[in-house]
Amino acid sequence: MKLLSFIANGRTSFGAVKDNGVVDLGSRMTGCTTLRQLLEAGRVAEAAKLAATTAPDHPLDSITFAPVIPDPGKIICVGLNYRDHVAETGRTVTEKPALFVRFPCSQVGHLQPIMKPKVSDDFDYEGELALVIGKAGRHIPAGRALDHVAGYSCYNEGSIRDWQRHTSQFLAGKTFAESGSFGPWLVPTFLGT
Structure with missing residues (x-):
């Protein structure tokens, strides 16, 4: 699995790469609006299961890549x-x-x-x-x-x-x-x- 932070349709989110597209996990995982929050919450396994059963929301070539962790502590x-x-x-x-x-x-x-x-x-x-x-x-x-x-x-x-x-x-x-x-x-x- 590959996780990323991205911007699509003017909205910043995070997701998983799937079939040359991106599953928007940020819009689906309550309590996690950034990839950093997902990691800190220890919810990577949950994200992987969700991504495996969800169709991509955006083609990979239609998103703007953000830094992987756009909000690092350090x-x-x-x-x-x-x-x-x-x-x-x-x-x-x-x-x-x-x-x-x-x-x-x-x-x-x-x-x-x-x-x-x-x-x-x-x-x-x-x-x-x-x-x-x-x-x-x-x-x-x-x-x-x-x-x-x-x-x-x-x-x-x-x-x-x-x-x-x-x-x-x-x-x-x-x-x-x-x-x-x-x-x-x-x-x-x-x-x-």
């Missing part, structure tokens, strides 16, 4: 997360990863244009794997960490390189409006029974 990114990238930046591998944040306004949905800011000509793409956390937790043992991952998605983590290099902090080059793309959809890790 977006935490891991920088320099593979050896080749560390080497190309001239840095060294460290025991602790470099972390930085992005803001919701810095992302758009799949097939939406990402924007190069006027203040820079050093705009770069970075294909990333996004992990969406669906279950809250704290002080989670490493062996149980993946129990909290609701699913996976694609992320074009656009970087404004000259601004990113202004300081040792990445934040300045990662937060320009509409500079990254999130989607097209979330592939859940577990559907339940």
Whole structure:
């Protein structure tokens, strides 16, 4: 199953991809108006059953993709997360990863244009794997960490390189409006029974 957030007929919702169309789950699942709410409520199995028995409401090519989670509580990114990238930046591998944040306004949905800011000509793409956390937790043992991952998605983590290099902090080059793309959809890790 593939879950997504979308806009159709001027209305924002979330749904499931089915037969080259979208089943609008947001209009059918009481108490869940966003994909984030569905994940937090632990209702993915219910959504999967509903999608399996419902005809698509919209052709996939008629919707506008929104960021998979348009209303995130936070977006935490891991920088320099593979050896080749560390080497190309001239840095060294460290025991602790470099972390930085992005803001919701810095992302758009799949097939939406990402924007190069006027203040820079050093705009770069970075294909990333996004992990969406669906279950809250704290002080989670490493062996149980993946129990909290609701699913996976694609992320074009656009970087404004000259601004990113202004300081040792990445934040300045990662937060320009509409500079990254999130989607097209979330592939859940577990559907339940």
